[in-house]
């Protein structure tokens with residue numbers, strides 16, 4: 001069984017990530033129907049992570065001091081691959097997502113990843129930044145990425161109303177783009193299995 005997690009990186013109240021994540025989940029489940037792939041939501045907001053408060057960098061392989069780190073570590077290490085859902089905050093990934101990534105090290109190694117970005121320009125700057133972070137952590141990223149535009153793949157009834165968060169109105173090609181990206185993530189996650197098995201679930205310095 002190959003296990004994939006949809007990592008939701010923005011944790012702010014009234015985030016749009018909720019309705020974008022719902023679209024990704026529904027579209028992915030339809031695409032993966034009939035396969036033996038587990039596709040689960042892994043929401044950074046559920047882990048209550050403060051700003052990184054472990055006394056040693058995770059790359060040192062020391063036991064974690066805090067329960068919130070152990071919970072996050074156990075969850076991340078249980079997956080074979082990830083789909084990062086990232087909003088774009090000031091041309092980068094949300095600080096909450098970077099913070100959550102930095103908590104861990106070996107838990108990320110030799111896993112596959114794909115990206116769904118969203119924002120005014122489809123989250124392309126956030127995804128570009130995330131690709132560099134993944135390279136450092138030995139997360140193998142696939143080339144295809146899904147770029148959901150705030151003005152092209154979402155709709156609002158009243159753009160002047162700050163309380164109208166809007167909803168998904170994804171262009172037709174986006175579901176196929178997500179499916180193609182998922183297929184590559186699954187293939188890469190499965191190809192990397194021998195490396196994960198050789199290093200154990202949480203290699204200290206893979």
Ligand SMILES: Cc1cc2nc3c(=O)[nH]c(=O)nc-3n(C[C@H](O)[C@H](O)[C@H](O)COP(=O)(O)O)c2cc1C
Pocket residue numbers: 010011012014015016017018087088089090091092118119120121122123
């Ligand atoms: C702090 C902040 C900075 C933002 N900067 C950008 C940006 O640089 N580029 C962009 O396209 N959208 C930007 N936006 C708009 C976000 O893409 C949009 O608000 C989106 O809903 C954020 O995702 P979230 O609601 O799940 O946090 C920014 C939003 C916030 C809150």
